Amino acid sequence: MLDVYYLENTNRNFNDMYLCYCGFEKCTPLHSFGPAIRPNYLLHYVLDGKGYYYANNKKYTVTKNEGFLISPNVITFYEADEEEPWTYLWIGIDGNKVKTYLKCIGLDEENLIFKCDEADLLKECVMEMLKHHKSTDADSFKIEGLLYLFFSRLSNNIKSTLSDDDSISNNYVNKAIEFIQDNYYRPIKVRDIAEYTCLNRSYLTSIFQKYLKMPPQKFLMEFRITKAADLLYDTDLPIGNIAYSCGYTDPLSFSKAFRKVKGISPKEYRLNKKGCTKQYLLLD
Structure with a gap:
């Protein structure tokens, strides 16, 4: 099949x-x-x-x-x-x-x-x-x-x-996610998110873990890597520029994070995506 x-x-x-x-x-x-x-x-x-x-x-x-x-x-x-x-x-x-x-x-x-x-x-x-x-x-x-x-x-x-109904109504989590979406391209860290939401870091981590099943650091990393993957596929920007565009000041740290999330390096991801010929128009 x-x-x-x-x-x-x-x-x-x-x-x-x-x-x-x-x-x-x-x-x-x-x-x-x-x-x-x-x-x-x-x-x-x-x-x-x-x-x-x-x-x-x-x-x-x-x-x-x-x-x-x-x-x-x-x-x-x-x-x-x-x-x-x-x-x-x-x-x-x-x-x-x-x-x-x-x-x-x-x-x-x-x-x-x-x-x-x-x-x-x-x-x-x-x-x-x-x-x-x-x-x-x-x-x-x-x-x-x-x-x-x-x-x-x-x-x-x-x-x-509604999956995770409590988390959806949780203003702190939503506020943190909005901050990440608006600032992921800056070198922000978890402490910046905690400061923006007026929460201490340990409590912020606990509610992320409870409602999103991951700590805020992982959510931030995965969000950045998703944005980076789009840039790798849609543009010809150098990988170093993409790293900076997604909040990473060190290209090596970016490559390590990308491999951790996607399982391959940014270069390999770009080659795989652009070199793949599909037999079907997949609008899944």
Whole structure:
């Protein structure tokens, strides 16, 4: 079995709701997408393993039989776990009534995470969609029917939830994350974050550990490396310049941090990303 299946639907003749694309992927450790903005709604559903979803300054841990919603025009990032990388399916959808339909099953901009125990049925829907790729009218009607069946199965079983609900309402954590996002390119340290939030360092560390499952130092490092990875892929800037742009005054320290997060050096990452030719258009 292939690790990736993908379908882009070019027949979009239905106004209320229609499929833009769908797919299935068994991800490699730390496989990630973003930060990115989507023009349409996108649902991911985890069949196995786990990973992490970042949206609206919040981090969610998403595991087997759970899923997450990506809303249009919102910056998001998601990444497979290193030890238990997720296998997931996804459907990209659009239409005049999509927002209403999502609300009917308990999903909106404030409720992005859901649970559903119908993994086999949801997978069956998507795998069946993938078979109808000939762009005929018959295929279009079949895909549209499967899309509504997918929603029917979700609505019968879905349990809307907010992962780490306490952390989401925690003003200190949100304030710290906003400070990191606004200042990651400066040589800030944990003590600067603690000073900004008016907390002592030990308490700041304890609430990060409790709500985000990592200390603030690791969160800051991973955020910087995510930004650096984008620059490595999207630009031809020298690695030293990218290091400085992401808050590292020492390129060697940057390289060590990058390898710790991504498992390879910045140079190797750039070569791998730019040298990779994909057989499929992966909009996972």
